[in-house]
Amino acid sequence: MEKARDLPGGEPVLRARGIDKSFGAVRVLESVDFEVRPGEVVALIGDNGAGKSTLINVLTGVLRPDSGEIFFEEKRVRFATPHEARERGIETVYQDLAVAPQLDAVSNIFLGREHRRAGILGRLGFLDGGRMRRETEDQLTDLRVRLSSLEKPLSTLSGGQRQGVAVARAVMWASKVVIMDEPTAALGVAQVEMVLDLIRRVRDTGIPVVFISHNMPHVFEVADRISVLRLGEMVAELDPATATTDDAVAAMTGSASGNGEAA
Amino acid sequence: MSETPSQEGNGGGGIRGVLTGLGPALIFGILVGLVVVFTIINGTAFFNPENFVNITVDASVLLLLAVGMTFVIITAGIDLSVGAVLVLSSVVAAQVMVALSGTEQQVQNYQFPTQGIGIPAGIAAGLLAGLLCGLGNGFLITRLRMPPFIVTLGTLGIALGTAQILSGGTNVPYVPTAIQSQIGERDLFGFLPVPVLITLLVVIVAWLALHRTSFGRYTFAIGSNVDAARRAGINVDRHLLKVYALSGFLSGLAGIVDLARFNTASVSAHDADNLAAISAVVIGGTSLFGGIGTIVGSVVGTFIPAVLRNGFVIQGVQAFWQQVAIGAVLILAVFIDQRRRSAEERM
Numbered sequence: 001m002e003k004a005r006d007l008p009g010g011e012p013v014l015r016a017r018g019i020d021k022s023f024g025a026v027r028v029l030e031s032v033d034f035e036v037r038p039g040e041v042v043a044l045i046g047d048n049g050a051g052k053s054t055l056i057n058v059l060t061g062v063l064r065p066d067s068g069e070i071f072f073e074e075k076r077v078r079f080a081t082p083h084e085a086r087e088r089g090i091e092t093v094y095q096d097l098a099v100a101p102q103l104d105a106v107s108n109i110f111l112g113r114e115h116r117r118a119g120i121l122g123r124l125g126f127l128d129g130g131r132m133r134r135e136t137e138d139q140l141t142d143l144r145v146r147l148s149s150l151e152k153p154l155s156t157l158s159g160g161q162r163q164g165v166a167v168a169r170a171v172m173w174a175s176k177v178v179i180m181d182e183p184t185a186a187l188g189v190a191q192v193e194m195v196l197d198l199i200r201r202v203r204d205t206g207i208p209v210v211f212i213s214h215n216m217p218h219v220f221e222v223a224d225r226i227s228v229l230r231l232g233e234m235v236a237e238l239d240p241a242t243a244t245t246d247d248a249v250a251a252m253t254g255s256a257s258g259n260g261e262a263a
Numbered sequence: 264m265s266e267t268p269s270q271e272g273n274g275g276g277g278i279r280g281v282l283t284g285l286g287p288a289l290i291f292g293i294l295v296g297l298v299v300v301f302t303i304i305n306g307t308a309f310f311n312p313e314n315f316v317n318i319t320v321d322a323s324v325l326l327l328l329a330v331g332m333t334f335v336i337i338t339a340g341i342d343l344s345v346g347a348v349l350v351l352s353s354v355v356a357a358q359v360m361v362a363l364s365g366t367e368q369q370v371q372n373y374q375f376p377t378q379g380i381g382i383p384a385g386i387a388a389g390l391l392a393g394l395l396c397g398l399g400n401g402f403l404i405t406r407l408r409m410p411p412f413i414v415t416l417g418t419l420g421i422a423l424g425t426a427q428i429l430s431g432g433t434n435v436p437y438v439p440t441a442i443q444s445q446i447g448e449r450d451l452f453g454f455l456p457v458p459v460l461i462t463l464l465v466v467i468v469a470w471l472a473l474h475r476t477s478f479g480r481y482t483f484a485i486g487s488n489v490d491a492a493r494r495a496g497i498n499v500d501r502h503l504l505k506v507y508a509l510s511g512f513l514s515g516l517a518g519i520v521d522l523a524r525f526n527t528a529s530v531s532a533h534d535a536d537n538l539a540a541i542s543a544v545v546i547g548g549t550s551l552f553g554g555i556g557t558i559v560g561s562v563v564g565t566f567i568p569a570v571l572r573n574g575f576v577i578q579g580v581q582a583f584w585q586q587v588a589i590g591a592v593l594i595l596a597v598f599i600d601q602r603r604r605s606a607e608e609r610m
């Protein structure tokens with residue numbers, strides 16, 4: 001863990017500066033700064049409604065910020081669609097998972113990136129199901145991810161198993177950044193360990209991970225850095241090596257400053 | 264939405280699996296049961312190859328509509344305009360054929376000196392009319408973000424009204440008879456009617472497209488979770504445009520087949536075709552909620568009414584009973600679909 005934190009951070013892979021976002025009259029993000037450096041796990045924490053998912057949506061092209069700038073590898077970017085972010089190597093496990101429940105795991109993992117058959121059949125759009133299946137199996141083995149069934153529609157799997165598919169999909173395709181919005185919310189103990197372990201291994205390959213969670217033990221277990229959002233503002237940055245859970249909770253709820261602005 | 268923590272392991276899979284699998288098997292069982300029952304009652308009057316070919320010919324027009332409808336409903340859409348587009352296409356095709364196959368004098372004497380041009384041109388015009396209607400539906404649904412139900416209801420009125428304006432509200436007369444003798448009532452190799460061949464080819468191509476290509480995969484994905492499809496980079500609007508265009512085109516093709524079978528463009532015989540096609544698709548196990556469906560199911564769902572009608576006619580039972588039976592089967596199919604969906608949502 002120490003080692004990872006001491007890595008020469010280098011320039012941020014993904015950086016947001018002065019992000020504002022309102023829904024109608026409701027100000028959800030207020031001049032938020034956020035950055036993700038190579039080889040780190042940065043946890044993003046905050047109470048329900050603090051704006052975590054909104055920030056992720058802004059970063060990945062789901063939502064357009066009202067103002068503010070986003071830089072990817074030092075260059076200003078404006079992702080118009082989530083697909084543009086994915087094409088740059090930024091993969092996201094959305095809080096709502098964004099899976100197609102009637103499709104199976106392989107179809108979901110390859111959705112929008114299907115392998116087609118060689119030759120004329122491929123040009124007609126014929127899919128190479130065998131190859132997609134094999135690659136999925138290989139990659140999942142490499143990642144040490146176990147999915148119960150690759151062939152059943154996700155709607156017939158449990159919530160945790162579906163989450164596993166969404167996590168596997170993100171990790172399989174990410175080349176620059178992985179963002180996970182509460183990836184452990186529906187998981188049992190063993191699966192949580194699997195995901196946390198996966199996060200560490202992804203980080204160790206140099207790909208940074210943004211990890212959103214309400215579970216402080218999980219956060220402290222994997223994070224190299226903790227950013228705290230409260231009511232749409234970035235209020236604190238904590239070092240998990242020195243900070244305590246109480247510090248994190250205080251920052252999230254605002255009780256430390258005691259200024260009562262949480263109303 | 265999916266934040267509900269799940270307490271269950273994978274125990275629910277079995278029940279849901281059975282429920283999901285029950286639909287197609289049950290419906291196929293009903294079709295087989297009907298064939299068995301009518302065979303027992305009517306013997307070879309029902310169970311003979313010639314009669315089966317008749318049933319298939321009778322079902323072919325509806326089957327073309329049902330194939331297009333299958334794609335539409337899998338995207339969680341609906342196309343109410345198919346019957347009206349069929350009528351418009353066949354009127355356009357018939358009028359172009361009549362106009363280009365000879366002078367007014369000649370065609371009224373059933374002489375069609377230039378039908379070599381007139382018939383192909385008419386077929387092309389009819390298909391084009393269908394395609395344009397479908398593109399119009401797709402355009403309004405995707406660009407103006409209007410609900411498919413309303414858009415296609417509007418198109419229904421526009422297409423049917425236009426067909427009646429063009430034809431003066433009556434069946435189009437003096438259509439070259441060659442279209443009937445060469446297409447509508449022609450048997451290839453002595454046993455394969457051309458309408459059946461056309462429908463068979465369409466069914467095979469549609470099966471491949473739906474179950475083996477990225478086109479089909481995107482169709483399912485959009486119906487299953489349109490946001491997930493968008494986030495995966497699928498161009499949802501363009502795909503929906505294609506799906507509605509396909510439905511329109513197949514309605515046009517159905518119009519041509521209908522014209523070829525009856526040698527006239529009938530403006531009043533297809534008022535209930537849209538509901539018949541939707542029933543067939545839903546009976547065949549395609550989910551009105553989107554994301555689930557098969558071509559084979561829609562074929563079976565089209566044949567159940569066709570077999571019922573045929574069996575009742577042979578037996579001398581009033582054909583109205585067929586409507587009653589179909590209504591009951593439809594309600595059963597939707598019931599199964601809802602059970603399946605609510606089982607999924609309990610996750």
Ligand SMILES: Nc1ncnc2c1ncn2[C@@H]1O[C@H](COP(=O)(O)OP(=O)(O)OP(=O)(O)O)[C@@H](O)[C@H]1O
Pocket residue numbers: 023026028046047048049050051052053054055095
């Ligand atoms: N599409 C939207 N329209 C209107 N308001 C929205 C929308 N999305 C989010 N909000 C509001 O923005 C605020 C922040 O929501 P967000 O989902 O970002 O919170 P969060 O920190 O992810 O919370 P949680 O921990 O519950 O997931 C909330 O008050 C929410 O009601």
Ligand SMILES: [Mg+2]
Pocket residue numbers: 052053054095181
């Ligand atoms: Mg959230």
